[in-house]
Amino acid sequence: MTSVRRAAVIGGNRIPFARSNGAYAEASNLDMLTAALDGLAARFGLAGVEVGEVAGGAVLKHSRDRDLTREAVLGSSLAPTTPAYDVAQACGTGLETVVLVANKIALGQIESGIAAGVDSASDAPVALNDDLRRVLMKLNGAKNLQQRIAALAGLRPGQIVPELPRNAEPRTGLSMGEHAAITALEWGITREEQDELAVASHRNLAAAYDRGFFDDLVTPFLGLSRDSTLRADTSVEKLAKLKPVFGTRGKNAAAATMTAGNSTPLTDGAATVLLGSDEWAAERRLPVLAHVVDAQTAAVDFVHGEDGLLTAPVFAMPKLLARNGLTFADIDFFEIHEAFASTVLATLKAWEDPAFAEERLGLDAPLGPIDRSKLNVTGSSLATGHPFAATGGRITATLAKLLHEKGPGSKGVISICAAGGQGVVALLEGA
Amino acid sequence: MALGLLYAKAAATALGPRSSTLPDTVVRRIAAIDRAHLAAYARLCGFRFGDAVPVPYLHVLGFPQQIELMATRAFPFALPGLVHVRNTGTAHRPVDAAERLSIAVHAERLRSHPKGAQVDLVTEIDVAGERVYDGRSTYLARGASAPLAEADPPGPQPFEDGPPTATWHLDAGLGRRYARISGDVNPIHLSPLAAKAFGFPRTIAHGMYTAARALASLDGRLSGALTWDVKFGKPLLLPSVVQLRTAPTGDGWAIDVRSEQAVHLTATVSEARSG
Numbered sequence: 001m002t003s004v005r006r007a008a009v010i011g012g013n014r015i016p017f018a019r020s021n022g023a024y025a026e027a028s029n030l031d032m033l034t035a036a037l038d039g040l041a042a043r044f045g046l047a048g049v050e051v052g053e054v055a056g057g058a059v060l061k062h063s064r065d066r067d068l069t070r071e072a073v074l075g076s077s078l079a080p081t082t083p084a085y086d087v088a089q090a091c092g093t094g095l096e097t098v099v100l101v102a103n104k105i106a107l108g109q110i111e112s113g114i115a116a117g118v119d120s121a122s123d124a125p126v127a128l129n130d131d132l133r134r135v136l137m138k139l140n141g142a143k144n145l146q147q148r149i150a151a152l153a154g155l156r157p158g159q160i161v162p163e164l165p166r167n168a169e170p171r172t173g174l175s176m177g178e179h180a181a182i183t184a185l186e187w188g189i190t191r192e193e194q195d196e197l198a199v200a201s202h203r204n205l206a207a208a209y210d211r212g213f214f215d216d217l218v219t220p221f222l223g224l225s226r227d228s229t230l231r232a233d234t235s236v237e238k239l240a241k242l243k244p245v246f247g248t249r250g251k252n253a254a255a256a257t258m259t260a261g262n263s264t265p266l267t268d269g270a271a272t273v274l275l276g277s278d279e280w281a282a283e284r285r286l287p288v289l290a291h292v293v294d295a296q297t298a299a300v301d302f303v304h305g306e307d308g309l310l311t312a313p314v315f316a317m318p319k320l321l322a323r324n325g326l327t328f329a330d331i332d333f334f335e336i337h338e339a340f341a342s343t344v345l346a347t348l349k350a351w352e353d354p355a356f357a358e359e360r361l362g363l364d365a366p367l368g369p370i371d372r373s374k375l376n377v378t379g380s381s382l383a384t385g386h387p388f389a390a391t392g393g394r395i396t397a398t399l400a401k402l403l404h405e406k407g408p409g410s411k412g413v414i415s416i417c418a419a420g421g422q423g424v425v426a427l428l429e430g431a
Numbered sequence: 432m433a434l435g436l437l438y439a440k441a442a443a444t445a446l447g448p449r450s451s452t453l454p455d456t457v458v459r460r461i462a463a464i465d466r467a468h469l470a471a472y473a474r475l476c477g478f479r480f481g482d483a484v485p486v487p488y489l490h491v492l493g494f495p496q497q498i499e500l501m502a503t504r505a506f507p508f509a510l511p512g513l514v515h516v517r518n519t520g521t522a523h524r525p526v527d528a529a530e531r532l533s534i535a536v537h538a539e540r541l542r543s544h545p546k547g548a549q550v551d552l553v554t555e556i557d558v559a560g561e562r563v564y565d566g567r568s569t570y571l572a573r574g575a576s577a578p579l580a581e582a583d584p585p586g587p588q589p590f591e592d593g594p595p596t597a598t599w600h601l602d603a604g605l606g607r608r609y610a611r612i613s614g615d616v617n618p619i620h621l622s623p624l625a626a627k628a629f630g631f632p633r634t635i636a637h638g639m640y641t642a643a644r645a646l647a648s649l650d651g652r653l654s655g656a657l658t659w660d661v662k663f664g665k666p667l668l669l670p671s672v673v674q675l676r677t678a679p680t681g682d683g684w685a686i687d688v689r690s691e692q693a694v695h696l697t698a699t700v701s702e703a704r705s706g
Contacts, residue, residue, distance in 0.1 A: 026470030031480045038651075075479050075650045222466060222482060223529055 006291035007102035007275045008431065012397020013040035014271035015221035016228065017385035020121035023224045024268040029058045029065060032221070033072040033118040036270035039219035040114065041077045044274055044286055050079040052110025055097035056272075057087040058118050059388035059419075062125040069116065078114075091339065092297070092418035093117050094271065094392020095426060101275050102292035112276035115396070117389030121266035132159035167266075169419060171303045176310070176419060177340065181247025181258050183308030184342035187349045194262040194341035195239040198382045200372075201338055205379025206232035213378055217397050229265055229385035246340075262341035267385030271393030273400075288431040290400035290412075295426040296320040302421040310343045312423030313415040314350040318361050320425050326411070328368050332430075333402050333412035335395045338381040343417055377402065392416055392424070403430030434495055434614040441502035441510035453550065454505040457537045458496040464528045472612050476640065477647035483655050484526040487643035489564045490518065491613050493554030496536035497568065498614075500552065507541065508550070508572035511618075512629060515638050516549070517586060518661045520566035521703050525655025526558070533557040541577050548577035586662040587697040590685050595674035597648060599688075601636055603670045609640040636667040641696050645675055645686045649700065653683070656703035665693035 015036050018024040024032065033056060041047050056069030065071070070084040089096045094117035101113035128136070131154075138151035168175050184194075208214060209226055218225075244256035246263065274286075281288050298316035300307035313336075321327060328351075336344045348370065350356050357366035378398055381391060392414075399412045410430035417423050464484065472488055473480040501510045526532070533556065540551045549571050556564035569583070606620030618625030619635055626634045642661045646653075667673060673690045683701025687694060 026467050027480055031473075034479045034651075035481045077651050080651075220482075 004106050005108070005277060006293060006429075007105035008278050008281050008288040009290045009292060009396065009400035009428065010274040010276050010281050010286045010288060011040075011044060012217050012271065012273045012393060012400070013043050014218055014390065014394055014397070015039070015269055016218055016224040016226055017267045017269035017387055017390070017394075018224055018228045019385060020266040020268055022122075022228055022268070023222050024120065025122045027120065027222065027268065028123050029061065029068060029118045029120050029270075030072055030075070032120065032268065032270035033058075033068065033116060034075045035219075035221055036116065036118070036272045037072055037076040037078060037114065040272045040274055043216065043219075045284070047077040048079055051082045052113045053101065053104065054078070054082060054084040054114040054116060055087055055100050056084065056116035056118065057093040057097060057389045058120075059088070059090055059093060060119055060121065060124045061088075068118075089422060089424070090419035091337070091386070091388045091391060092416050092422055092424040093389035094394070095295075095396065095414060095416050095424045096297075096392065098273055098275070098292065098392060098396045099295040099424070099426060102295075105275055105277055106292075111280040112274070114272055114274055115393055116270070116272040117391070117393050118270035119387035119389050120268045121387070122268050127163040129159040129161055129163060131156065135159070169309065175246070177246035177258060177263055179302065179309035180263075180340040180343050181256065183311060183346045184257055184340075185247065185252055185255060186308065187346040189257065189342045189345045189349070191240075191257040192236070193345055194257055195236050197338070197341040197344060198239055198262040199234055199236050201376060201379045201382040202231050202234045203379075204377055205230055205383035208378035213401070217401065227384045229267065230383050234261070258340060258342055262382065264339060264381045264386040267387045269385065269387035269390045271390040271397070273393045273396045287404075289404040290428045290430050293427040293429050294320055294324055295424065296323070297425075298423050300421045307421070308346070309419070309421055310339055310417035311346065311350065312421055313417050313425050314347055314423075315361065316423045316425040317351065317413065317415060318363060318367055320413070320427055321367070324427060326427070328370050330411055331370075331413055332374060332406055332410045333377060333399055334370050334375045335380065335399050335412060335414045336376060337386075337391055337395065337414075337416040338376065339386065339417055341382060347415065347417075396426070396428070399428055403428055406430050434498055435616050437495075437498045437502045438510070438616055438618075441498070444502070444504050445509035445511050448504065449509070450505050450507050453507065453538045453541045454500065454503070455537075456500060456505070457535050458500050459533065459535045460496060462492055462532045462534055464492075464530075464532070466528055468612070469528055475608060475612055476643040477650075478643070479650055482527050482529065484528050485643065485647065486520060486522045486564075486655070486657060486659065487639060487646060489522060489526060489556055490520060490554065490566050490568070490639060492532065493534050493536050493556065493566060495614055496534060497552045497554070500536060500538055506538070507577075508548070508570075508575055513570045513572055515568060516571045516663055517569040517583070518567070518639065518642065518663075519659065520564065521658040522564050522656055523703055524563055526556075526563050530558045532563075540581065542579045542581040543577040544571060547571055547573040548575040549583070587660055587685065587699045589687050589689070589694050589697050590676070590678055593676055593678060596677045597675045599644070599673050599675060601667070601669055601671045601673065603634065605636055605640065605669055606634045609637045613637065613639065615639070631666060631668065633668045636669055636671070638663040638696065641667060641688050642698060645677075645688055645696065645698060646700060648675060648677065649684055653700060654702060657683070657700055658703050659698060659700040661696060661698040664695050664697065667695040
């Protein structure tokens with residue numbers, strides 16, 4: 001085995017993200033992932049090329065898509081001898097695939113790899129009613145007529161109602177938005193600051209599109225050339241008119257602040273990132289935008305403990321910085337996934353809070369405030385939308401390009417919260 | 432006119448006097464692709480749904496015009512009973528689903544055949560004056576006659592035995608599902624009774640479904656600019672279990688679809704050859 005090296009981020013390709021039941025209503029995860037992979041292959045001359053591996057995944061996944069990523073590779077222009085596997089870590093999936101591929105490159109196990117993610121809220125799996133499923137499995141296992149009749153006796157009219165996918169935590173029964181509303185209340189996040197963050201996201205994304213920033217990161221798909229959630233002309237005044245949709249029940253209902261304007265909508269889309277060793281990139285005459293320096297995951301006990309569902313990155317970030325001898329002052333770009341505006345703001349508040357730093361993070365001093373002009377400078381999920389597993393790839397390619405523009409040695413961090421009380425953060429350095 | 436009505440008209444005019452020569456009509460239409468329809472086609476045939484239009488779908492787009500041309504008394508053969516024996520096509524470049532297509536269909540090359548007479552229905556698709564697709568569907572009218580004897584090139588042959596690439600389990604309802612999407616509502620694909628009336632023991636699969644599904648198995652291995660040549664063999668009765676075989680050739684692939692009883696389809700596909 002060779003010594004550890006840093007994996008290079010060579011580039012990325014994604015399709016524009018579309019609001020669910022919109023432009024991609026008829027497209028499956030496999031369609032979108034294949035399109036994103038083919039676009040990446042076209043961009044970087046990978047048609048017929050055997051890449052070290054492709055790691056991908058989807059949060060909402062049909063049972064027929066067991067090996068979704070491998071199926072996408074087989075239908076793509078990549079060499080069919082390219083191995084692939086699926087990863088699942090809720091909304092952390094996309095960034096986790098980047099970490100996995102980068103680590104294999106770092107260890108010399110592969111020379112190149114693609115990290116990918118896709119999700120469709122429009123073509124989501126609808127499962128058989130679980131009682132009906134059990135009856136059918138019994139029927140399938142029945143060895144004689146008597147057993148078959150016994151199995152069929154378990155049929156009930158109510159079983160015709162299928163299991164629809166719900167954006168809810170299995171252990172708490174609360175939707176992600178309801179969980180985020182609890183955290184927003186806890187940290188005293190105001191409606192105004194959430195709306196301001198949302199407006200900044202839309203304006204930054206629109207400006208980035210206008211200056212051609214995404215020209216080599218996004219390939220049009222099914223008639224879309226920009227993310228359909230993007231509202232370049234939105235304003236704090238417009239967003240202020242929206243009614244709260246989360247945290248609207250119970251004794252704190254009057255204090256509800258989260259609206260459709262400061263929460264990400266359900267979205268369809270796919271994103272890919274091309275990684276490789278510096279040598280592989282040089283051999284193929286490909287640019288190196290940035291290097292993956294390090295990554296950290298964390299998880300919180302949001303079920304019985306005191307932490308909010310989407311707060312795990314709060315704990316991951318200080319570990320990542322400490323291990324690399326960095327403080328917020330060293331960071332040029334902060335990419336904090338905007339699941340909800342309130343999630344970003346609560347995360348920032350936690351990092352600024354001296355008591356929280358001491359009691360919960362075990363730090364002498366808080367990480368401190370971040371310069372808002374360095375936060376999500378080309379927009380984030382509130383404006384792009386958030387096809388769960390595709391977000392990590394979108395952010396990684398975006399940050400790598402920002403760092404490349406900034407110059408060698410520039411540094412950026414990515415922070416992504418995920419269902420199940422998990423979080424993934426990563427550190428990239430410009431090349 | 433809806434295709435079902437055209438078939439009804441064709442059935443009504445199946446008997447009686449017909450022209451002995453081909454009409455010189457060109458049936459034209461301008462078409463925008465309905466993405467939901469394309470998605471349904473892609474799902475059924477196994478293509479990925481995206482912006483690139485699968486080449487067999489270009490045939491589907493011209494099919495209503497073929498029927499329109501063949502359903503009149505000016506066409507020398509009655510539509511019911513015509514057998515699709517061969518289909519060739521060249522997509523000169525990938526066609527994007529957003530493009531506006533000018534589709535023109537005409538009939539040519541009426542010729543005799545040992546089993547009757549054959550005619551070609553030619554589909555030409557242009558985008559803003561640029562030819563993007565040339566397709567040719569050859570139909571056999573059994574027992575009919577035509578003055579000219581003109582030999583067709585032999586067409587793709589079954590290749591030497593090799594292991595199957597895939598096994599397909601084709602169910603009894605496949606003909607109805609493909610009919611709904613393609614508009615090819617020829618009764619032999621729809622109901623066993625109708626199939627019996629035309630001498631088939633059960634419904635038969637659409638040749639263009641089998642061909643499209645075979646081509647879809649090569650998604651990712653071919654560019655959108657390709658030439659294919661499909662020869663239909665014995666009718667594929669539904670339900671059936673059949674095997675797809677593929678073998679690389681110098682510049683593309685050889686394909687066949689066969690069951691234990693017969694060879695149902697042989698095809699070649701390669702990067703686009705113009706002319």
